[in-house]
Each structure stands twice: as C-alpha cells, then as structure tokens.
Amino acid sequence: MEELQKALNETSLTISTLPEKGRCLFTTRDFSPGEVIISENPYVSVPNKNKESPQSKCEWCFSSTNLKKCSACHVVWYCSSKCQKSDWKLHSAECGALSKVDKERLKSLTPSLRLMVKLCMRRKLEIQKIIPTSATESYKYVEALVSHMSDIDEKQMLLYAQMANLVNLILQWPDSQINIKEIAENFSKLACNAHTICDGELRPLGTGLYPVVSIINHSCLPNSVLVFEGRLAVVRAMQHIPKGTEVLISYVDIAGSTITRKKTLKEQYYFSCACPRCIELGQSDDIRESAILEGYRCKDSKCDGFLLRDSDNKGFICQQCGLLRDKEEITNISKEVKSISEKASLSLSSGHKTEAVEAYKMIEGLQLQLYQPFSINLMRTRETLIKIFMELQGWREALSYCRLTIPVYERVYPRSHPLVGLQYYTCGKFEWLLGDTEAAVRSLTIALDILRVTHGTKTPFMMELASKLEEARAEALYMLRSQD
C-alpha cells in the first residue's frame, strides 16, 4: 500500500481509514469543478452481452464497429489489430482455456464468469512475471478490496461457490493452482467493487474492476462523478472540493426516496448510509419529499397535497385538504398498472413497438391518476416512451415526453449531475431535428455547461456536442439575420 500511497501523493490524494467506512480517499489540495481527481485503466474488464445490449463489442475498447472474431476461441471480438495486440498477453492465456470449452458450456459463459476467468489469468500471469506489476496495478490491490463475506447469506454463498466451480471447469488448472474459496470470495468482491463501464451517454457497455477507484466511498450527495472514456475510469470533481475532503461518488441511482436509497445500499453494499441526505430520514422535509417522489396523489385532482398513510390503515390522507384516498382504489389501479406493464414489456421485447406505445401510454394515464406529478415511476414510464418513440423516429412525441421529464430530473438530481445534462442534450437533439433552433440552442447550452464539468471537453462525445451547439447557434443567427 505504501507504493500506492506514494503514487497517489503525486495526484494530491491520500488513503485514510475510518472505522465506519473502511478505506477512504481524501484530497490533499483543492480541486475545481470539472478537474480530474483520478483516472485508472481496468485491472480486468469484459463487454456486456445481454437482451438490452445484444451486439458484440471489442474486448479492449468496447466499440461495436468493424469487429472480427478471435479465430481460435470464437468468443472474443476485436475492432482492430491495435486493440487485439493491447489485449494479447491476457487473452492468449484466456484463449487457450476458452478454446477447450465445449459449445454447450460456452452458451452459459456469462460476462461475470468471463471477468473472473480473466482475473484468475491476470493473477497467474503476474506471478509468472508475464504481465508486470506497477505502483497502481497489482493483484495485491484486488486482495485489499472489501468482500463482505461475513454479510452474505448462505444462498448467495452457495451461488458464488457454484460459479467458482464453473470457473474451475473453464480454467482446468491443476488442483495446486486453484483456490475455489478465493474465487468465491472474489465474486463477492466484484459484487460490491466492480463498476459498470458506460459510454458518454451513460449507456452500459461492460463491467470493469478498478481497484484504486474502488477505494472511493459512496454519498447520496456526491462531490465527484465517475465517467468512462473508453475503458478508462475518470473521476471528476462536480463542485469545488477543498483540501482535506473525502472524495465521494454515488454507487446507486440517487433519484429515489431516502428509504429506497438506504435499502438498495444496504442490500448491495452492506452499509447504512449516513450521508447528509440520509441522516434526514424521518424528518418532516424528508417525509414530504419521499411522499412526493414515491407516494400517491390526492383524490381531488385540483389539490396538489401529498399523502401519508392514515393511522387506521384504511388508506392515505392528503396532508393539504384532509381527503382520504381509499386503499382498495389504489390497489385496483396498481394491479391494472402491473398487468398492463407485463403486456407492454412483452410487446417491446417481441418488437411490437406501436402496441408497446399504446400500452405504455395507458400506464402513464393510470400513473397520472395514482401518483404525484414528480413521481419517479411516472418518470420511468415516460423515459421508456422516449426510447420507443426514438426507435420509431417519432421526434415530436419523444420531445414532448423529454420535456415532461426535465423538471423531475432537476428535482431528483443535483443541478450538476450528468443525467440532467444528458436529458437536456436529448431534448436539444429533438428540438434541432424538429427545426426549433432557438430552443435547441437553449437546451444544448445547458447540456454543455453541465457535461463539460462531468465529462470534460476532449472526448469525441463532448466534441460532437460542442459542434452541434455551434451549428445550431450559427443557424439561429442566420435565421435572425434573414428576418431582419
């Protein structure tokens, strides 16, 4: 760790340990908004391949274009010989094992199994000195990661043990070289330390283990943000961070109520969050906010009061006008939403997009009767409608739903959050496509102001955004001049 501490000193960071959090990363100088605090290449990474992201991706850079399959294992793809060469030391070892796996077993080779196979391979190659270690890259930093083995239940433990056995079957190493218990523990480490690698628009591309970035703890009011530039994890300051402050990112979607966030963090990361937002739990402002985000609306459609469960458990009482909303009425609408949701997702997965639009619009209508206008469930339904309308090239409908989500985004995320910037970016793109140049300039300007802090300015994604804005500005100016 001394070696790592020395390397971190050069980037104005220091590792400390707090009894309630374990290891933490602190700043040793001030950081300005948008400044890179730390960046790290993955120790191991693997692209995703699932229903939501079915296309193959380059094993090294995650690109989905110009792909060629590895001719030996037929599992891994590369977009260029440069990427193939960069991955060669690790892949040549993995390739040998994968080529021996029979076709049936290959079908059940999930990204997490592959990530673990790569982790075992990298450890072995480090011991054999085929892959060198450095001050920031070494298996010893994987060993230092928290595993929460004592917190996981028997069922989970059994699952990890079964997965470890599958890894063993793939590796086919002699008994002396394999430690099933260590592999099972590493699965547990991946669950609370690995990061989803996303593109500039925060769409998931893969999973990576970044042992140094993994030292950073969580807050529901983070001062930093983790984004990816290809496979490189980059942590940027979202605000001014004074010297001596703990660097904090958010591990989960911070849009939920305090109860929801705390529950997710406890289930996945085994800690009780005591961040400045979470310590408000149970206070009147927090109760009100939770009821607005996740609770029901008043029976009187003209009243905008929030509802709390009544003491007799008959239903929910509006805190503004005192009306009772019957439990049974709420249950009936919720059941209807559930049943239409099942049909809607079925239509969507089977490619019947027009049918899916109708179903999601019905859900939206029911949710409008059920929830507050700032409801997170309602926002999620509208996000789905935006996605389907984009696929159907229904730009006008997509824009109107996008505009409806922005006030909710601005309420549930800090102003400087990348998701707020990206929603403005989406809105600006629709406005531009629909010829509303002035509105597009407004939306893209807000998007650029937010995203230059979270994403920097030099990535292809940010350069594209900047050039779109320039184009929109030039067109707006031209239109103004031609009106004169």
Ligand SMILES: C[S@@+](CC[C@H](N)C(=O)[O-])C[C@H]1O[C@@H](n2cnc3c(N)ncnc32)[C@H](O)[C@@H]1O
């Ligand atoms: C990715 S690791 C972060 C580094 C970790 N503290 C360590 O010692 O290696 C995630 C784990 O850190 C701890 N952690 C992260 N954020 C925390 C917080 N705000 N409060 C308490 N524990 C936290 C939890 O044990 C969690 O499972």
